[in-house]
Amino acid sequence: MTIILPLLKVQLATNKKYFMKKSILTFWCVLMASVQLFAFEGVIKLKMENKELNEIATVxxxxxGGSHAMYFNSQMEDGAYAYKMIIKEGKSEMIMVSEVEGETNITRIPLSALNAEHGGWALAEIxxxxxxxxxxxxxxxxxxxxxxxxxxNCWIADIEELKDINLPVVFSSGGLLMLLENNNISGFPMKLEVxxxxxxxxxxxxxxxxxxxEVSVSKFATPR
Known part of the structure; x- marks a missing residue:
């Protein structure tokens, strides 16, 4: 079992120049297909570790509004990397951007492809x-x-300012949050251990x- 999206893992692994070849597509990298109500504006910081990929990262x-940008600082076995993943309000794709040796690398992935990934949790017990x-x-x-x-182990908090956010399907965990929601368990995921x-x-x-x-719109800018 892996919570890395197979589609993205293959894409990254086939590009030797793209440092994200072993990147985490995290618990959040499946949560948000859309945001329907926009109550929260700000920044959420998190830390993560993926033993399978030997990666430790802060985000x-x-x-x-309906736009999301995740800035990663990642330490992997072959070095340290920085990259970002962006979903703009009203758009149907996720954009991943990195700078490697002065070259900008851009990968565009349809949200519909990410939405199809539900992981192996459909029949799990809660x-x-x-x-x-x-x-x-x-x-x-x-x-x-x-x-x-x-x-x-999933730790869920009832946070008023975040209750109206539908987290991106690109930032969910292989179906874990969908499973909780389908069992009438709502709230914001604060911690996850698999x-x-x-x-x-x-x-x-x-x-x-x-x-x-207040978040500057520049945080969501992508190269042309």
Whole structure:
């Protein structure tokens, strides 16, 4: 089981000059097909680790209206990289941009291709553990999700300013959030841990801060 989108993983792996050949397409890199109500403007910061790809990253996620931009600073076994993924309001594609040796690399991927990825969680079992945890000043409830191939711990918080955001399908976790929503579990995902059947942690992600602030439109600019 992997939460990396197969389509993107193949695209990145076939381009030797594109440093994202081993990049994480994270828990958030499946959450948002569209945003229907635009209550929140600001930046969400998070940290993540992907054992399978030997990648550790920090992310700044900018939200303005229906536009989203995620700026990654990533450390992989072959070096450090910076890149960004952008979804503009009203557009039907995700744009990934990197600068490598002075060359701008751009990959455009239809959201419809990302929306088709649901992962292996469709038949998983969900249980509320009763555990709570405070992260970034928010109290989150713990849910345990178990499939035949993996186990996930997901911490969900009820955050007023984020309640009207439909997170991009490109920023979801292979169907995990869809599974929660289908079981009437709503809220904002603050932390995610995914383990394989042998209890080895494959993936980790945690929100470190949520800040309401005015975001410059320049954060969503893409090269022509």
């Amino acid at each position: 700044e996620w900018y939200i303005k 249980s509320k553990t009763g555990k709570t945890l405070e992260m970034a000043g928010k109290e989150a409830q713990n849910y345990r999700i178990k499939s035949s191939e993996a186990i996930a 383990y394989d059947a042998n209890a080895q942690r494959l993936y980790y992600q945690e929100i470190t801060s949520i800040e309401n602030k």
